[in-house]
Amino acid sequence: MIEVNNLHKSFGDIHVLKGITTSFLPGQTNLIIGQSGSGKTVFLKCLLGLIEPEEGTISFNDAIYSELSVNEKRDLRSKMGMVFQGSALFDSMNIQENVMFPLRMFTKMTLSEMQDRSNEVLKRVNLPDAHKKKPSEASGGMQKRVAIARAIVNNPKYLFCDEPNSGLDPRTAIVIDNLIREITDEYNITTVINSHDMNSVMEIGEKIVFLKDGVKEWEGSKKTIFKTDNQAVTNFVYSSELFKKVRQMYIEERN
Numbered sequence: 001m002i003e004v005n006n007l008h009k010s011f012g013d014i015h016v017l018k019g020i021t022t023s024f025l026p027g028q029t030n031l032i033i034g035q036s037g038s039g040k041t042v043f044l045k046c047l048l049g050l051i052e053p054e055e056g057t058i059s060f061n062d063a064i065y066s067e068l069s070v071n072e073k074r075d076l077r078s079k080m081g082m083v084f085q086g087s088a089l090f091d092s093m094n095i096q097e098n099v100m101f102p103l104r105m106f107t108k109m110t111l112s113e114m115q116d117r118s119n120e121v122l123k124r125v126n127l128p129d130a131h132k133k134k135p136s137e138a139s140g141g142m143q144k145r146v147a148i149a150r151a152i153v154n155n156p157k158y159l160f161c162d163e164p165n166s167g168l169d170p171r172t173a174i175v176i177d178n179l180i181r182e183i184t185d186e187y188n189i190t191t192v193i194n195s196h197d198m199n200s201v202m203e204i205g206e207k208i209v210f211l212k213d214g215v216k217e218w219e220g221s222k223k224t225i226f227k228t229d230n231q232a233v234t235n236f237v238y239s240s241e242l243f244k245k246v247r248q249m250y251i252e253e254r255n
């Protein structure tokens with residue numbers, strides 16, 4: 001479980017995160033949504049320990065991050081997996097070497113143990129035969145699967161994903177979203193995903209935190225987001241004609 005309490009972060013005069021309090025449960029896909037510039041990436045970087053907040057705390061299973069020793073922080077980081085926006089694979093390495101990378105960094109496994117483990121997770125993301133290929137030979141959807149395999153290879157307790165389906169066609173995007181949701185459930189991972197994709201919200205938004213100008217404006221789930229009367233949320237959700245129609249149908253069904 002991750003608990004965030006009164007998180008503040010500024011850059012010079014710009015107050016980006018303004019007292020965010022929320023929590024994320026294991027086995028759930030937690031989505032951070034909001035318009036461009038609302039603070040989603042800064043928030044995710046705070047969770048990853050890449051940015052230090054001025055005020056507030058982040059606890060991982062009751063351990064407050066800022067109070068941990070250097071070794072404890074390193075240990076915690078080894079339990080975090082990350083899927084970056086552009087997949088961020090190393091072009092010079094083949095897919096298996098990319099997936100093995102966290103094992104080289106954080107474990108003392110032998111080469112054959114690392115190969116076995118990376119092949120196991122590649123199988124889990126439905127890429128059983130891709131390990132000798134270079135990332136450049138893989139499609140965008142395959143690269144995302146490799147990025148997910150790399151993120152889970154060291155059995156993380158926490159998984160962070162920054163716009164995991166950006167640049168993918170809608171069908172592949174849904175497959176990737178669902179793969180993340182299944183893995184989250186199977187391994188009981190606490191997963192936090194930055195997104196501004198309404199399809200992801202509808203598909204995997206088990207918990208949704210809506211940020212507006214660095215403030216937590218609303219939180220709920222995919223079940224409650226279409227029922228809220230919060231103006232900022234409805235402006236965001238119904239900015240597309242399609243979702244306006246979905247809301248209309250929902251209201252008509254209710255009456």
Ligand SMILES: Nc1ncnc2c1ncn2[C@@H]1O[C@H](COP(=O)(O)OP(=O)(O)OP(=O)(O)O)[C@@H](O)[C@H]1O
Pocket residue numbers: 011014016034035036037038039040041042043196
């Ligand atoms: N290192 C930094 N120095 C100064 N300002 C920053 C820094 N990082 C982020 N910001 C500012 O913080 C604000 C929030 O940025 P952030 O990237 O978190 O938004 P976002 O919601 O992730 O947007 P997007 O959806 O476009 O990625 C922006 O005004 C941005 O300019």
